[in-house]
Amino acid sequence: MATWTSEDATRELLAVLPLLNRIVAHEVRREAGEETTMPQFRVLAHLADGALTLSALAKRRRVSLQSMSELVQVLVERGWVARTPDPSDRRQHLLQLTAHGRAHYERAQEMAVRRLAPLLAQLSPDEMAAVQLAIPALHRVLAQEESSGNDGN
Amino acid sequence: MATWTSEDATRELLAVLPLLNRIVAHEVRREAGEETTMPQFRVLAHLADGALTLSALAKRRRVSLQSMSELVQVLVERGWVARTPDPSDRRQHLLQLTAHGRAHYERAQEMAVRRLAPLLAQLSPDEMAAVQLAIPALHRVLAQEESSGNDGN
DNA sequence: CCCGATTATCAGGTATCCTTACTATCAGGT
């Protein structure tokens, strides 16, 4: 094959996506005996960067307010997330990780990395260099599509 | 940064994964007015390569027999998949796409490609070349982990 | 011909999403 078209690249990406999903989801869920689903993990990932309101979270994850409300409810009950009233606007609360929640998140992420990294270590130096260039480039063009309320997670 | 370690690569991959998921899932669901979820789409993708039994499908997708049974039930009801008895083993049925199912699948896939390709077309020639090398390499090392009942979808 | 393994469904449970209401609060204009 000569040079890849963007359609070739797209089809390959579509093929790899389910593999990645399965491996990551599997590993996150195995963490530390506690059940943590991918949606929960992603919410924790957002909150790890700083406190957010419920609607800000919903926008970033592109789910309805209601879905995020339920999701956060579980995390609060488990003691991973704290709701504190926002004095400047009594309609909303600020959501932030508790110390327990942060530790849990970091542990889960570490497990996922520890599982995936040995697989990627099998790449040749050339391939690793290509990954180093390709993945951030993909990140950049895909993140555009997420324009408002952009995310990166 | 000097050369990427496999852990750097892993963390970048984890960051890109949700973007990809969201864009693809969004596009597949918009197809042709009919609601098609990602799990359904992936089942159709497997059957597009040839007939399979229910348990073979469940193994490939790494879900329980029960989950696959439900999933296939919906696809059969919609006329996208046909169940035909296997004369060589009366316990099982062969599942295959109907003409309607194949057309639906190809349309949905086309929509996803049409949406993603313009984004990828913004990559520079260097970046596209890196993607061309990197994605199949990732596919290869990740597919290992899927060892038996391998998949590629 | 029996017995363990395989194929599939039934029963029942949970999580994640949705849409459509509803309540509380805020902010702007008259």
Place this chain on the structure above:
DNA sequence: ACCTGATAGTAAGGATACCTGATAATCGGG
């Protein structure tokens, strides 16, 4: 002040996708 529309969040009800047992039919080897 007061009304009005927008925004923040919850409640209610429904669908899909996953799970673990428990069962029923069939297959295959001793």
